[in-house]
Amino acid sequence: MSHPPTILIVGGGPAGLSAAAAAAEVGASVMLCEEQPTPGGQLIYRAQPVDTGSGGGAERPEILAKRLVEAALSAGAVLKPGVLVAGRYGDGEILLVGPGRTWTVTPDAVILATGSTDLPFPFPGATSPGVFSCRAVKILLNQWRVLPGRRFAIVGAGADAEDLAVDILLGGGEVVWSGIAPPPLFQTWGRDGVETLSIGPSHFEVDVIAIAVGRQADFALAAMSGAKLGFAPELGGWIPIADDRMQCPEQAIFVAGDAAGIGSVAVAMAEGRLTGLAAAASLGLTGAHVLDEAREAGGAELVWRGDVRRGLEPSHVQPFT
Amino acid sequence: MIGVNMGENRQTGTREPGVTFACRCEEVRNEEIAAAVLAGSRSIDDVKRRTRAGMGACQGIFCMPTIAAIVAQATGTPIGRLAPMTARPPVRPIPIERLAEMDDGGRETGWR
Numbered sequence: 001m002s003h004p005p006t007i008l009i010v011g012g013g014p015a016g017l018s019a020a021a022a023a024a025e026v027g028a029s030v031m032l033c034e035e036q037p038t039p040g041g042q043l044i045y046r047a048q049p050v051d052t053g054s055g056g057g058a059e060r061p062e063i064l065a066k067r068l069v070e071a072a073l074s075a076g077a078v079l080k081p082g083v084l085v086a087g088r089y090g091d092g093e094i095l096l097v098g099p100g101r102t103w104t105v106t107p108d109a110v111i112l113a114t115g116s117t118d119l120p121f122p123f124p125g126a127t128s129p130g131v132f133s134c135r136a137v138k139i140l141l142n143q144w145r146v147l148p149g150r151r152f153a154i155v156g157a158g159a160d161a162e163d164l165a166v167d168i169l170l171g172g173g174e175v176v177w178s179g180i181a182p183p184p185l186f187q188t189w190g191r192d193g194v195e196t197l198s199i200g201p202s203h204f205e206v207d208v209i210a211i212a213v214g215r216q217a218d219f220a221l222a223a224m225s226g227a228k229l230g231f232a233p234e235l236g237g238w239i240p241i242a243d244d245r246m247q248c249p250e251q252a253i254f255v256a257g258d259a260a261g262i263g264s265v266a267v268a269m270a271e272g273r274l275t276g277l278a279a280a281a282s283l284g285l286t287g288a289h290v291l292d293e294a295r296e297a298g299g300a301e302l303v304w305r306g307d308v309r310r311g312l313e314p315s316h317v318q319p320f321t
Numbered sequence: 322m323i324g325v326n327m328g329e330n331r332q333t334g335t336r337e338p339g340v341t342f343a344c345r346c347e348e349v350r351n352e353e354i355a356a357a358v359l360a361g362s363r364s365i366d367d368v369k370r371r372t373r374a375g376m377g378a379c380q381g382i383f384c385m386p387t388i389a390a391i392v393a394q395a396t397g398t399p400i401g402r403l404a405p406m407t408a409r410p411p412v413r414p415i416p417i418e419r420l421a422e423m424d425d426g427g428r429e430t431g432w433r
């Protein structure tokens with residue numbers, strides 16, 4: 001009996017879950033591995049409503065996460081939370097490490113929806129207690145319901161910083177300063193952690209300094225798989241260079257979401273859907289017209305991201321292990 | 322000092338422009354990164370080999386942008402021309418006993 005082509009999806013956030021549903025819907029055998037015990041990616045620690053780009057207003061993140069999981073499952077995808085995709089080896093073999101089991105698979109195609117990490121902002125005392133990345137404060141506030149201090153300073157600007165400020169206020173904290181911090185930035189810290197922050201002529205007593213200076217793609221698995229990387233400051237830094245089908249040329253590797261360049265939840269979902277269909281199309285399960293429809297439905301941000309990628313020069317192609 | 326971020330550790334009374342960690346996992350300071358470039362490092366990988374920055378628990382996720390910025394500035398190379406840190410499996414530290422548990426069989430139906 002012949003089996004349907006296999007697609008491994010790495011990462012269970014909005015992009016990965018959308019890719020899983022799209023690929024499974026057209027008949028691929030889909031396995032999605034998510035490192036965390038609960039799928040949802042960044043949705044797990046967001047509290048403010050999320051614009052999904054569908055024109056229907058904003059959705060609560062926990063409702064959206066649940067909806068995306070259910071769509072993937074009902075399309076027939078297998079979800080494996082708590083399973084880490086630990087590496088990819090020369091002949092396409094992929095190492096999976098899960099609770100109680102370690103094994104390898106060699107899928108016909110791989111979709112990397114590995115998301116992003118927060119960018120650092122090093123300064124003296126940045127390793128003292130009380131200095132957190134934006135994401136870490138959100139995890140404490142929204143996932144664990146812990147208020148890590150009373151007086152917060154947010155270094156950085158943009159959507160993540162604004163979202164964090166709202167989370168802090170609703171959580172009962174106070175944002176005493178928020179903005180871009182060119183040097184000189186001066187902070188003092190004692191035994192219990194951060195105490196004061198001075199930016200230019202302004203001086204504040206703070207308990208927490210949250211660093212919200214941006215995110216960068218998590219491209220390690222893409223690099224290991226032989227994808228070329230290019231540097232796109234508008235998409236967070238180094239990203240895998242992918243074509244209009246979200247494929248890294250010459251590799252059976254596709255990328256979507258923050259892993260393909262920092263963006264919104266809406267574009268992660270749209271790109272995930274496009275990538276799921278594209279991976280399935282590469283295995284003969286659907287046709288190019290379906291991809292064109294998905295691309296058009298994906299919106300302006302999706303198109304813009306493609307434009308940025310097309311203009312990238314490869315800075316690096318990693319040699320295989 | 323103008324244009325330099327500074328801090329004061331009130332427990333030790335140390336006032337520093339300067340003890341800024343590029344790599345938290347291996348406690349490699351910005352000056353050590355710069356010193357590696359002065360000693361001849363021209364790539365992020367070479368800085369890693371000289372200083373251990375990027376070899377710790379996070380495998381360079383946190384420190385790489387900082388290393389890249391210092392190498393770019395110190396060598397006069399546009400940051401986008403630098404090769405990012407070479408990534409090798411595993412992406413996270415894994416206990417050896419987990420690898421020893423590796424099983425050969427039990428594939429999902431239809432999966433190689």
